[in-house]
Amino acid sequence: MPTKKKPQVTAAPARRRELLDRAAEVFAEQGYNATTVRRIADDAGMLAGSLYYYFDSKDAMLEEILRTFLDELWEQYDAVLAAGLGPSETFRSLVTESFLAIDRHRAAVEIYQNEAKQLIAQERRFGFLEVSQRKFEQTWLSTLERGVAEGEFRSDLDTKVTYRFVRDTVWVAASWYRPGGQYSPEQIARQYLSMVLDGIAVRT
Amino acid sequence: MPTKKKPQVTAAPARRRELLDRAAEVFAEQGYNATTVRRIADDAGMLAGSLYYYFDSKDAMLEEILRTFLDELWEQYDAVLAAGLGPSETFRSLVTESFLAIDRHRAAVEIYQNEAKQLIAQERRFGFLEVSQRKFEQTWLSTLERGVAEGEFRSDLDTKVTYRFVRDTVWVAASWYRPGGQYSPEQIARQYLSMVLDGIAVRT
Amino acid sequence: MPTKKKPQVTAAPARRRELLDRAAEVFAEQGYNATTVRRIADDAGMLAGSLYYYFDSKDAMLEEILRTFLDELWEQYDAVLAAGLGPSETFRSLVTESFLAIDRHRAAVEIYQNEAKQLIAQERRFGFLEVSQRKFEQTWLSTLERGVAEGEFRSDLDTKVTYRFVRDTVWVAASWYRPGGQYSPEQIARQYLSMVLDGIAVRT
Amino acid sequence: MPTKKKPQVTAAPARRRELLDRAAEVFAEQGYNATTVRRIADDAGMLAGSLYYYFDSKDAMLEEILRTFLDELWEQYDAVLAAGLGPSETFRSLVTESFLAIDRHRAAVEIYQNEAKQLIAQERRFGFLEVSQRKFEQTWLSTLERGVAEGEFRSDLDTKVTYRFVRDTVWVAASWYRPGGQYSPEQIARQYLSMVLDGIAVRT
DNA sequence: GATGAATGAGACTTCATTCAT
């Protein structure tokens, strides 16, 4: 039976993952454009051309990194949404899952933060980012609105602004969070929730 | 005898500002690396090479954009700090000044958010970014700590984490804020302050 | 007024033509694929990258070379067809025009012979080759058929096979014809016509 | 002790022929340079590297394809020449043998047409092509000259030009001939001979 | 002030080829 074209997804999944993990780290640190394919190859102890045994292109690597992250994220989000919790509990769970995702896919999250805008503008290959983005907004927005409707969240806030506030607050954490640090993801989540829900000012 | 080579800072300051403003807009939208010098020149109705009459290099443009923004920001911050307000009022003023800066230098802020990390890593030309960053952290951190000490802010929060939370919360706004939109910078500042200080949950 | 993108068709038409002529020569001699962009640049006394000031890509050069040739060819053919000659005279004129085209665009013709098949298979950029090819076949075929109908050409020949025979006979000449050689294009045309029309055997 | 390295010519002659036939088909269709070794391997249901068990290199495959074709062609030609026929009959027989060769080695002939020029320029490995070419020219030229001398061919034609005319006329057929089509090789040969010898114009 | 032409370094990618297993 003739081989399709290249190993791609089929062959050597372990080495592929390893390469992608390294690549993600560099993309996150230096930015996608500023990262040369040779740098990634060097890190992996091979020549630049050899990467193309595993991947079609630099873009393809980026795509797979982001897809893997988003797929897993949505698996968790969907489970939360399916649980039928109240808005406040849903909110807490989503935040917690987000920090857990940051813990597992730190580099991917950082890449997403830095590059998503430009990638979406390209249209072609990264359309799935926009799809995810829209679903994301809808998920959070409806949770906030439900919370306002049920009296769990303050009604004097613009939900759209609040959504952006919460979203940014959570994800930018990827830019400084380091797995294995002082706090576990759950602990960070609790601190963030405390701030976001109750504010940082002393209650009077 | 003055250097005969290039006017640079001296020549046609109005045209320079105009060029920098356009450049900032493109850098913000497409990312610094992804922006070609020709794209900037096209926008300005000249050829790529002609830009070098005004600026030494692409890097020099970026530097001037960021310096201009930071210089003005610190002018405002320093005025606030010199006013001798209490921690809570200082906090409010700093946040408000930040949103005003976003209003005036939206593109520069966005560039700063996207590129600062990598620029600092380069060391050479952009050392001033790190200096500013450190002064920034110290300013906010001491304000928060003073607030905790004086009983105006909750003492059960990690100030370092809180600092990052507040910092991110404010500046990421540049990625979606558009001057002349629904809310004035002061109104956005008030909403943010309300969320950050009092939280989004209903007080029980 | 801002420049569009690159000079391309607009700027320095003389240098462009010169570069295209050199390129055509090399493409014809070595084959398109086997010709490196650097080789063309070397021939022109510039660096490989400099070619991209004039042309978008290697493909774009090839396209322009072929288009220029075909456009001119069809100008001549159309004039012949518009003259309303009898089939035999039309035949003679078309053959003569073809040899004149070979004289003026020898390299382009040779490239066409060698590469057209593969270029057409690519579809995208070179669709115009197929269009021309079809129009070509139709032109010759109808001339032959008219000649048979009017009793000027033998009726015992398969016109399709005859068409290919004539077509190949004419164009392959580009592979050995050199302008400024022993015979003028018109003389070669006469010889070819003599052979094709009357055969090489002695009339009995 | 025989060389331990690679079987090459010795091993699995059937599989070799099969691989060469496939390779020839692809070389003919896409051009030698444009054909990747992997494409050939894919077609044969193996990996690119595996081809090197059978052949030393891509060039070696090409060489064997062309040699096989030319060896057989010359076997036939030599038989014709040894038969001691008159020039006209020799001519007819050579043309017929040529079309039979196209029938049996269509791909090889097409490759020869497309690549010979460049391969000969390389010198090294493909010197045998030039040898064959010279012998070919001499064979046809002497047949034509003999025909003129003996009054069987028109004496008002330049034999050199006529030679090229005939040669091209015959071999380009490989570019459109498909075995198993409407006409047998012999029938095509007859049509070509009719055209070449007697012309396409009606005898008056 | 600005253009037009060119440079040169470096980027991504392709591909024939090798070789241990």
Added chain:
DNA sequence: TATGAATGAAGTCTCATTCAT
């Protein structure tokens, strides 16, 4: 016999930058 992984050379193309005019 064949695979899987990698090499290394080379190719096309991009782009910041220069400089004579």
